[in-house]
Amino acid sequence: MTNSFTNCLSAEWIKKRRSFSSWLVVVGACFIPLILTIMFLVYPKQILDLHHSGQFWRILQLRSWETMSIILLPMGIVLAVSLITQIEFKNNMWKQLHTAPVPFSSIYFSKLVLILLMLAQLFVLFNIATYVSVWIPALLNRDVPFPLYAINGTDVLKENGAYFIASLPLISLQFAISLQFKNFLVPIGAGLVLVVGGIIAHSWKYVYMLPPAYTALHFGEASGSTKHTDHNLTLWALGYFVVFVIIGYLLYVNRKEKG
Amino acid sequence: MYCVHTTALSHRFSASQQVLKEIELAVPTGSIYGFLGPNGAGKTTTLRLLLGLIKKQQGEILLFDQPLHLHRLQLLRQTGSMIEVPSLYGHLTAKENLLIWQKLYQCPKPHIAEALQIVGLADTGNKRVRQFSLGMKQRLSIATAILHQPALLILDEPTNGLDPYGIIEMRDLLKTLNTQHGITIVISSHLLAEIEKLVTHTGIISAGRIVFQGTLNELVSRQQSESQMILQTANNTEAAQIVKTFVSDVVINAQHISMPLLSKEKIAALHRALVQHKIDVYEMNAIKKELETIFMELINQTKHD
Structure with a gap:
């Protein structure tokens, strides 16, 4: 079982080569840092203010996560997860995959783990690109000093970990939906409705029950701009994740026709 | 000994739509079994059931004398298949496609080069599969199916869409696999003329029922008796x-x-x-x-x- 799972996972890793989803990870990770770089080059005062703030890395991190957590990350999850499952639908591969001598659980969980690895890849690239975004202006503009402040690695890991956990319910829900529909527009449409719904419900008192809003809610808490709820979002996110993974697996494994 | 044996295999998609009626398929080991029937007769449904792609409702499916529902993974390890149109990852190369199946079948890596050699696709290099002709895609699908050196090959209309030259090429390839590698082949088609030069045994299905099953010689004898x-x-x-x-x-x-x-x-x-x-x-x-x-x-x- 473990052997078939690792083999499935490495097969999944090969499948994502040159796929749209793998490009999406790179583009998604570099988009906000690229905007920041351009902004710091055009308006050097912005980066100088960061230097004067005394909390250079913390404020930079908040600025880079702001748009990412509210819109780009949820939208990116919807798109990337749908694209991953679409690789099988588009190439008419489900039937072939289901004749391989591997358990259905290995197929399901290897895809899910691949998506989680891609999310981790996105976060690593995003952090590196954010770091680079403040070095490039310092290299190109003599008036901008180099950010030689120590980075609190624990803080960065904690924050990234919190966003990662906050992303899990949307990933598992989108994964469950995407496995059910051949037509790419259906999971994409459903996912976008969920994300937009999460944004609209941002100030609703029960927003803590809406998984697509979790990354934005975490940003609100991290930036101190909003304190939505006394509920533990991490526990809610992990709970939803487990429930959606189980439902998704049962729907997948009980399909009458496997391709 | 039968490589594939079904007894009283029936299947319905809905209460009013029975697609298979008590199918008794008997494919001798080492044979090339032509599974013939018009479109919609139930060929693909039968083959999908043999591969476990559709849940069995009624009857028994034995592959290598073992029930499929009890030994699915073990039996699939000895089976290669191609159902309808070729299933390949278009954004990858031929070698990358086979690398995926090498992982899934857990077979040695040198099998990739061997399979590509057998189907004549050893020189496709970095060309993406989406740029392949239909004939090349069909051959790559066969390479996928034989990668793990199975004892049984199940092919659903593998000559669909091929030109006459492609059909001859495919026929030669399947004969080689049968004679030189000892693979039992079940091949479905709706055209008898297309596979009569290839098969040793035939099963004819019509409206979900087997109407003839036997060696090709038996079918030829029937032809003579009715002339x-x-x-x-x-x-x-x-x-x-x-x-x-x-x-x-x-x-x-x-x-x-x-x-x-x-x-x-x-x-x-x-x-x-x-x-x-x-x-x-x-x-x-x-x-x-x-x-x-x-x-x-x-x-x-x-x-x-």
């Missing part, structure tokens, strides 16, 4: 009396006498007898039924049942 001879002479009435000494089933028409096809020896003897009786023979002709006609009659017989 006729036509005789036209200067005196058909007198000639018919002579013919009746050779064969009882004689029909006299206005123009000619028809009878079942006789052996070469009997034809010569009949001819001698007619000449001895001074009856002028105008025409003595064997009207052989084409295999295709037998096939169509078998199918139509079920449709009208």
Whole structure:
């Protein structure tokens, strides 16, 4: 079982080569840092203010996560997860995959783990690109000093970990939906409705029950701009994740026709 | 010994739509089994059931004498398949496609080069599969199916969409796999002419029922038994009396006498007898039924049942 799972996972890793989803990870990770770089080059005062703030890395991190957590990350999850499952639908591969001598659980969980690895890849690239975004202006503009402040690695890991956990319910829900529909527009449409719904419900008192809003809610808490709820979002996110993974697996494994 | 054996295999998609009715498939080990039938007869559904792609509702499926539902993974390890259109990852190269299956089948890496060599795709390099011709895609699908050196190959209409040259190429490839690698092959088609030069055994399915199953020779014998001879002479009435000494089933028409096809020896003897009786023979002709006609009659017989 473990052997078939690792083999499935490495097969999944090969499948994502040159796929749209793998490009999406790179583009998604570099988009906000690229905007920041351009902004710091055009308006050097912005980066100088960061230097004067005394909390250079913390404020930079908040600025880079702001748009990412509210819109780009949820939208990116919807798109990337749908694209991953679409690789099988588009190439008419489900039937072939289901004749391989591997358990259905290995197929399901290897895809899910691949998506989680891609999310981790996105976060690593995003952090590196954010770091680079403040070095490039310092290299190109003599008036901008180099950010030689120590980075609190624990803080960065904690924050990234919190966003990662906050992303899990949307990933598992989108994964469950995407496995059910051949037509790419259906999971994409459903996912976008969920994300937009999460944004609209941002100030609703029960927003803590809406998984697509979790990354934005975490940003609100991290930036101190909003304190939505006394509920533990991490526990809610992990709970939803487990429930959606189980439902998704049962729907997948009980399909009458496997391709 | 049978490589594939089904008993009373029935399947319905809905209460009113029964697609398979008590299918008894018997594929001898080492054979090339042509599974024939018109479109919609139930070929693909049967093959999907054999591969576990559809949940079995009724009956028994044995692969290598073991029930599929109890030993699915173990049996799939010995089986290669291609169902309908080729299933390949278009954004990857041929080698990358096979690398995926090498991981899934857990077979040695050198099998990739061997499989590509067998199907004649060793030199495709970095070309993406989406740029391949249909024939190349079909061959790569076969390479996928034989990568783990299976004992059984299940192919659903592998010649669909191929040009005549591609069909001949595919036929040669399958013959090689059968004779040199000892792989039992189940190949479905809706055209008898397309596979009659390839198969050793046939099963004909029509409207969800098996209407014929046996060796190709048995089908050919049936063809001969259903063929006729036509005789036209200067005196058909007198000639018919002579013919009746050779064969009882004689029909006299206005123009000619028809009878079942006789052996070469009997034809010569009949001819001698007619000449001895001074009856002028105008025409003595064997009207052989084409295999295709037998096939169509078998199918139509079920449709009208």
